Amino acid sequence: MTKAELFSQIQKKSSFLCVGLDADITKVPSHLHSEKDPIFTFCKEIIEQTADFAVAYKPNIAFFEALGPQGWETLQKVNELIPKEIFTIADAKRGDIGNTSKLYARAFFEKMDFDSVTVAPYMGVDSVTPFLEFENKWVILLALTSNSGSMDFQLIKDEAGKPLYQSVLEKSQTWGNSENMMYVVGATRGELIGEVRKVVPDHFFLVPGVGAQGGSLSDVAKYGMNPSCGLLVNSSRGIIYASREKDFGICARKEAEKLQIEMSELLDKYL
Amino acid sequence: MTKAELFSQIQKKSSFLCVGLDADITKVPSHLHSEKDPIFTFCKEIIEQTADFAVAYKPNIAFFEALGPQGWETLQKVNELIPKEIFTIADAKRGDIGNTSKLYARAFFEKMDFDSVTVAPYMGVDSVTPFLEFENKWVILLALTSNSGSMDFQLIKDEAGKPLYQSVLEKSQTWGNSENMMYVVGATRGELIGEVRKVVPDHFFLVPGVGAQGGSLSDVAKYGMNPSCGLLVNSSRGIIYASREKDFGICARKEAEKLQIEMSELLDKYL
Known part of the structure; x- marks a missing residue:
């Protein structure tokens, strides 16, 4: 997906909501446990109920990996049922030497048709660039997590007083651009998002930490929004576990809609 | 596996060799391609031929993940056929927020019975400690890669002149100990291994970069060995792709034996 396509969807839906599919078998409603593939049924219902309000879905790969080989089949099926115009994020936080990163890229971009993968920066340039070689695919690089x-490490200042996450932002901008790279920027410190925005004016941020982790949506918009919105704000537990009963789909829909309404107002205010 | 059990195996085999199973479908001998599961057959032959000389096997998870759900079944089968007394490393380089890391830990330690997982430090304490809660299981934390x-980032010096990898070593020692934590320390800079050894005298190091990447085994031993050996030196391509013909198993055996002989001499010299 291109940046223009993503922004066009944000405008169409008046939303920059990403729904995190942290599909935990121990937390899905108990009536689903008799299903052949409870996690698939759960995700399907969540997606159907929230697709009107979400511009992105972010399956958390660990939750699928924890189910063994079957989990990967479920992940593939879940990814396939996400409407094509919605941006998909494999939240995998991969990052390895070049030839290994290339394989991870192929797994998520070719085997499964994800639009993006989250990537950890610790191993540097050759761990990231293999993901950038796929057309209209994205790296979402960890910068400042929530x-x-x-x-422990992201705020360590270097000899010139620059925190590590800023070095990650600066250096990685020479590897990709705002058409194939986004950054994870946690919401728990609103003013820090402003600092990040100064360093990377054009890139999209994937913002976790709103809701359960205490971040404020209006602060995120105030400090982080740019002329192309530039934000995908993730909510996982607050939406998908809004109810643990049979009405979990309807309740998820309501929570997603609530956030979308708030986002719509913020888009009107800042865009 | 305990540290004592690992050391005892090192002494028994006079070896600290880890064989990296970077099982690339495009590189395995072509006669295997007609097999039902070429990667499994390939790994099985490699393991059978090298088990006399190796104290650890390190499947590179990306290579299995790249094969889709089938790849995870293959990984599980490969892990099961590694002799129980040999240390197993899931080279996955995971690292995520606490509840997600917990799931990765379960996937590798419970679903599959790996002894250890490689973990990336960027997200800090709560991304690492969930892996430390499993008895006789290990975290192998990226410190200085090869x-x-x-x-790009690992050598950035902080305000006190301390490089990032040293902060990782120092801080992480408060999270685990030398009985449940090892460090990835690349071999491409022998004298740096000595620097790392000063900071962490008791921990095992997993050392990649010998062979194809240019590191010297004797430098690794000179700078890195401690009274419990404290080293697992990995070789992947140099062993498993020693031949791309039908004799790949025999050739892998020869290369593994060569390294074991060299290691035996180094153990005699420094231990």
Whole structure:
């Protein structure tokens, strides 16, 4: 998917919502457990109910991998049923030496037709560039994450006072561009999103940490939005586990719609 | 596997060789392509031929993942046929927020019975500790890798002049210990291994980069060996693709034996 196509969908739906498919077998409603493939049935219902409000889906690969070979078949089926105009993110956080990264890229972009993969930067240029060789596919590089451990290394300042995540932003901009690279930028520190935006004015950010992790959507928009929106804000648990009963689909729909309405107002305000 | 069990095997075999199973379908001998599961047949032959000289096997997960769901079944079967006394490493370079890392840990330690997983440090403490909660299982944390991109971030010095990889070593030692944590330390810079050894005297290092990537085995031993050996030196391509013909197994055996003889001398010299 191109950046223009993504932005056009954002405008059409008045939304920059990404729904995170953290499909945990221990958390899906119990009535699904008798299904042949409970995770597939769960994701199908979530996608059908939320597709009007979401511009992206982000399956969390670990949850599928944890199911063994069967989980990969489920992942493939889930990815196939996501409407083609919606952006898909394989949240895999891969990153290895060049020839290995190339294989990961093939697995997610060719074997399965994901639009993007999340990638970890620690191993540097040759761990990232193999993902950039696929047309209309995207790397979403970890820059500033929203988890507690993000402070351990990402904020370490170098001799010139520049935090590590900024070095990641600066260096990686020479590897790709705003048409094939996005950044993970956590929502838990609104003003930091503004710092990141200064360094990378044109790139999309994938923003986790709104909702369950405490980030504020209006802060994210205030500090992070750019003329092409430039934001995909993810919500996982707040939507997909809004109810653990038979009405989980309807409840997910309501939560997604709530966020979409809020996003629509923010798009009107800042765009 | 415990550290004592690993060391005992090193002594028994006079070897600290890890064979990397980078089982690439485009590189395995062509006569295997007619097999039902060429990668399995390839790995089986490699394991049978090299098990006398290897103390560890390291399947590179990307190569199996690239084959789709079938690849995960192959990986599981390959892991099961590795003799129980040999240490197994899922070279997956995972690393995600806590609840996701927990799932990756379950996938590799419970679903498949690997002894260890390679983990990327960028996301910090909660991305690593879930892997440490499994008894007799190991995290192998990326510290200083051997690829060209390793210089992009790992060598960035902080305000006190300390390179990032050293911060990773220091901080992570408060998360685990030398009984459940190892470090990836590339072989392409012998003297740097000595620097790492000063910071972590007791931990095992998984050392890639010997052979194809140009690292010297004797330098690795000189700078890196400790009283429990403390080294697993990996060779992948140099062994498994020693021949691309029907004699690939025998040739792999010869290459593994060559390295084992060299390692035996180094163990005699330094231990």
